[in-house]
Amino acid sequence: MRTTFIETLTDLAASDPRVTLVTGDLGFGVVQDFAERFPKQFVNAGVAEQNMTGLATGMALSGRIVFTYSIANFPTLRPLEQIRNDACYHNANVVVVAVGGGLSYGAFGMTHHATEDIAILRSLPQITVVAPGDPTETTAATKKLAEGIGPVYLRLGRAGEPVVHTGPIDWQLGKALETRSGTDATIISTGAMLATAVAAADQLSEVGLDVRVLSMHTIKPLDTQAILAAAEQTGVVVTLEEHSILGGLGGAVAETLCEAGLPGVAFQRIGLPSEYITEVGNQDYLRSRNGLDIDSVARTVAATVDTKQQFRALQAV
Amino acid sequence: MNTQLELPELARRIRVHAVQMANRAGSCHVGSSLSMAEILAVLYGKVMRVDPANPEAVDRDRFVLSKGHACGALYSVLAECGFFPLDWLESFFQNGGRLPGHATAKGIPGIEVSTGSLGHGLPIATGMALAAKRDSHPHRVFCVLSDGECDEGSNWEAALFAPHHQLDNLIAIVDYNKIQSLGHVNDVMPLEPFVDKWQSFGWHTVGIDGHSIKELTSTLQTLPLEHGKPTCVIAHTVKGKGVDFMEDQLLWHYRTPRGDEYTQALAQLGEVV
Numbered sequence: 001m002r003t004t005f006i007e008t009l010t011d012l013a014a015s016d017p018r019v020t021l022v023t024g025d026l027g028f029g030v031v032q033d034f035a036e037r038f039p040k041q042f043v044n045a046g047v048a049e050q051n052m053t054g055l056a057t058g059m060a061l062s063g064r065i066v067f068t069y070s071i072a073n074f075p076t077l078r079p080l081e082q083i084r085n086d087a088c089y090h091n092a093n094v095v096v097v098a099v100g101g102g103l104s105y106g107a108f109g110m111t112h113h114a115t116e117d118i119a120i121l122r123s124l125p126q127i128t129v130v131a132p133g134d135p136t137e138t139t140a141a142t143k144k145l146a147e148g149i150g151p152v153y154l155r156l157g158r159a160g161e162p163v164v165h166t167g168p169i170d171w172q173l174g175k176a177l178e179t180r181s182g183t184d185a186t187i188i189s190t191g192a193m194l195a196t197a198v199a200a201a202d203q204l205s206e207v208g209l210d211v212r213v214l215s216m217h218t219i220k221p222l223d224t225q226a227i228l229a230a231a232e233q234t235g236v237v238v239t240l241e242e243h244s245i246l247g248g249l250g251g252a253v254a255e256t257l258c259e260a261g262l263p264g265v266a267f268q269r270i271g272l273p274s275e276y277i278t279e280v281g282n283q284d285y286l287r288s289r290n291g292l293d294i295d296s297v298a299r300t301v302a303a304t305v306d307t308k309q310q311f312r313a314l315q316a317v
Numbered sequence: 318m319n320t321q322l323e324l325p326e327l328a329r330r331i332r333v334h335a336v337q338m339a340n341r342a343g344s345c346h347v348g349s350s351l352s353m354a355e356i357l358a359v360l361y362g363k364v365m366r367v368d369p370a371n372p373e374a375v376d377r378d379r380f381v382l383s384k385g386h387a388c389g390a391l392y393s394v395l396a397e398c399g400f401f402p403l404d405w406l407e408s409f410f411q412n413g414g415r416l417p418g419h420a421t422a423k424g425i426p427g428i429e430v431s432t433g434s435l436g437h438g439l440p441i442a443t444g445m446a447l448a449a450k451r452d453s454h455p456h457r458v459f460c461v462l463s464d465g466e467c468d469e470g471s472n473w474e475a476a477l478f479a480p481h482h483q484l485d486n487l488i489a490i491v492d493y494n495k496i497q498s499l500g501h502v503n504d505v506m507p508l509e510p511f512v513d514k515w516q517s518f519g520w521h522t523v524g525i526d527g528h529s530i531k532e533l534t535s536t537l538q539t540l541p542l543e544h545g546k547p548t549c550v551i552a553h554t555v556k557g558k559g560v561d562f563m564e565d566q567l568l569w570h571y572r573t574p575r576g577d578e579y580t581q582a583l584a585q586l587g588e589v590v
Contacts, residue, residue, distance in 0.1 A: 040451045051440040051474030058444020061429070062452070081434055082471075086441055089431055090422065 001156040001192065002099045004135040006030050008142040009067060013038045019146050020059060024052045024070035026099075031069070049074050053082035053094070060092035065148040071100040072114045076121060076153065083151070088126040093148040096121075097156065101131060101191050102242025103272075104158035106283040110276050114155070118190070119247025121153040122220045128173070131155040133194030133215035134164040140171030141217065149173070157192035158283075164194050164215075174218045176226035182212030185236035185305050188227065190216045190249040193240045193292065200297040209305060219249055224256045231257060231265045236308050238268045238301050242292060245271040266308035270300055324530045327397060328358035332559045333588045334393035334406055340579045342410030344418055348557035348569035350390035352494035352527070353461060356552055357394040359533040360459060369399035372426040378456050379445050381430045383438020383472075384463035384492065388420035391428070400427035436469025438462060439489060443475045446487035446547075457486045457540060465497025468506050473518070480519025485541035488548045489520070492527060494556035496567050512551050520549040527552025560585050 010033060013019040022043040023031055035042040043059075045052035049070060056066040068075050075096050076083065087094035098114055105112035122129045130145065130152060132138040138156060145152050169177060179194065180201050189197035194215050201211035212234055214226055231237050237257065239250040250269030257267055272290050279289060287293050291300065322330070335350035361367070365378040382391050389409065396403045408414030415424065419433030429445075432438050442460035449456055462472065479487050493511065495502050502508055515522040521543035525532040533552070542548045556570070557563030560582040563574075574582050583589070 043447065045478060046474070048474035048478065050436070050471035051443070051478055054437055054440025054471065054475070055444035055447065055478070058441040058446075059448040060444075061441070062445050062448035064448055082437065082440070085431070085434055086437055 001132065001135055001138045001161050002030060002159050004138045005097065005142050005156055006034060008139045009146065010034045010037065012143065012146045013041050016065070016146065017041065018063060018065045018148070020064045020066045022052055022056050022059070022066055022068050024049050024068070024074055026070050049078040050082055053079040053096070054086050056094045057082070057086035057090060057092045060087070060094050061090060065093040065095070065146055067095045067097050069097045069099070072098060072105055072112045073117065076114070076117045080120065083121070083127075084124050087151040088124050091126050091150045093150060095145050095152040095154055097154045099156050100158045101155040102157070103277070103283045103286045106281055106286045109280075110278065113277060115272050116244050117153070117155060118219055118241070118243050118249065119251060122252065126151055127220065128152045128218070129155070129220040130173070130218050131191035132217050133177070133179070133189065133191065134161055136163055136165040136169055137171055137177070137215065137217050140169065144171075144173050155191055161192045162195045164198055171217070174221045174223055176223040177215040177217065178212065179215050180211070180213035182210040183234055184210045185238065185301055186212040186214060186230035186234045187238050187240055187297070187301060188214045188216050188230065188249065188253055189240040190219055191242060193242050196292065196294055196297055197240050199294045200301060203294060203298045204301060207302070209302065211301060216249060219252055222252050222256065227253055227256050228260055228262070231260070231262050235264060236266045236301070236305050238270060238304055240270045240292070240297060242287070243271050244274050245269055246274050264308070264311070266304050266311070268300060268304040270297060322362065322397065324358045324362045327362045327394070328354040328530070329586060330397050331357055331390050331393045333583065333586050334396070335389040336560070336574055336579070336582045336586065338389045338392070338406055338409040340574050341407065343573050344410045345571045345573065346386045346389065347574060348496070348563055348566070349384060349387040349463065349494070351558045351560065351563065352554040352556050353387060353390055353492045354558070355528050355530055355533055356461060356490055356492060357390055359530055359537060361394045361398050363534055364537045365459060366456065367427070369427065372400055376454065376456050379429050379442070379458040381432070381438045381442040381445070381458065381460040382420050383432055383435070383460055384466060385419040385432030387463070388416070388418070391420055392416050395425075395427040401425065435463065435466035436471040439472045439475040443479050443484065443487060446479065446484040447482055449486055450482070450484060457488060459488045459490065461490045461492060463497070464491055464493045464495065464502050464508060467491065467508055476515065476518045476520065479547040483545045484547045485543070485545050488537070488540060488550065490550045490552055492554055493551050494554040496556040496565065496570065498570065500567060515549040515551070519546060521546040522549040522551060524551040524553060527554035528558055
């Protein structure tokens with residue numbers, strides 16, 4: 001996703017001199033081409049994320065569309081107040097880009113696990129929160145955000161995420177992408193968990209469950225219509241995110257479902273426990289240790305369907 | 318030049334408004350407004366290229382008040398210069414009013430940036446200066462900071478950045494009134510050698526009397542002070558300047574002038590209630 005993002009942004013910068021990339025001294029081997037081709041549109045702010053974000057706001061208020069770039073929590077939590085007071089309050093065209101959403105930097109340790117960012121960022125007024133499901137979505141999202149739509153948090157994976165959408169997609173900001181149709185249950189996935197969601201749905205089809213998969217690439221504004229339709233049509237909604245169980249996609253979907261008050265809908269969140277991960281391991285390892293691997297997701301979805309069926313059986317009695 | 322007023326009179330009016338606003342509102346931070354009256358008078362009355370009739374002109378100089386709590390003085394100078402009607406000042410801090418207790422850009426002509434949390438202004442101003450340089454725009458960016466907010470690391474991030482990018486269109490002015498939130502700067506978090514610090518970061522830095530209109534004018538009229546370097550003006554000031562019982566008193570970071578104190582303050586500022 002990282003490479004896809006930079007390549008797309010580089011193309012955009014060629015045609016729009018407002019598009020500017022400000023890095024917090026990260027992106028070795030990734031940002032070099034952009035920097036060389038567009039020196040007036042590139043800034044290395046150094047390892048100084050508060051200044052980076054304020055600086056980006058100042059540039060945005062001067063007419064630019066500025067992408068700040070760093071990894072994990074560095075561009076988000078470190079300068080959170082600059083995002084809130086500077087970028088968001090002024091409705092500035094600042095796109096905060098975090099590479100390494102979730103556990104991408106697994107073995108690097110807790111400091112590099114971005115696992116509360118969605119919950120925290122989505123609570124800010126004005127901001128749009130986007131976590132593309134695969135490289136194809138990343139391209140579409142980057143193009144949209146480079147139009148200058150106000151403050152955005154763009155949460156990316158790292159490198160090597162599989163392409164899930166092999167054909168053309170109709171990616172629209174704030175509209176969930178139905179990646180797989182289904183009528184027995186729905187997995188709503190955000191970010192790079194999409195591939196896992198689709199694989200789990202494939203696995204479940206082998207045991208006769210027809211599972212819909214929605215890529216909820218935009219967490220704010222949330223596509224409540226797609227969520228409610230999924231709940232009504234499939235009766236089982238499971239959210240999947242590489243993020244704390246608290247306040248992220250699962251929280252956002254729960255808010256929608258609870259307020260809608262649909263009867264008989266089974267709902268389950270899959271995410272990380274609200275704990276610091278002290279185990280050492282790469283992304284796949286840590287995902288599997290926390291129930292985010294394909295088998296675990298499939299089991300959780302199946303169990304949620306079972307719960308619903310048992311509930312229905314009880315009701316029938 | 319944005320006002321027909323003589324600069325000492327503009328500074329005096331800034332102080333009178335600041336005291337009146339604090340009194341009406343029951344608000345605080347009056348000492349912080351009084352210490353920078355001459356700084357704002359010289360910037361708006363003499364130095365900055367701004368036009369109240371066209372506050373968003375592309376080539377305007379930008380002003381960022383990083384010490385947003387001293388917005389009373391900023392609102393006052395803008396009103397005196399005609400950016401908005403003087404009677405807007407009466408709505409300061411009031412329910413349903415236009416002007417909150419920290420500087421806001423929302424719907425207030427002449428205010429570029431909303432501030433209040435300290436340490437935000439200089440990075441934003443630096444971004445504006447960088448954009449201006451990159452886009453070959455001639456305007457300058459002025460940022461007024463408090464001394465206390467120089468405790469914030471974000472300022473020093475910007476202080477490192479600006480000289481590296483040779484932002485000689487950026488001017489930081491520190492209202493060095495020597496008192497911060499809980500005490501004298503020297504007791505809380507000493508900044509000295511203050512000029513040397515900025516200088517060592519690569520800023521052309523001068524220490525001047527921040528109440529001397531003559532010194533402020535001569536310093537700020539021929540910018541940049543050094544080609545290729547941002548300018549830092551350490552303006553030595555007195556908190557609460559102009560009202561003797563407020564001067565150099567921590568209390569007047571918080572206290573609202575009322576009753577006899579209010580009458581005396583206005584009298585000392587040449588205003589009859």
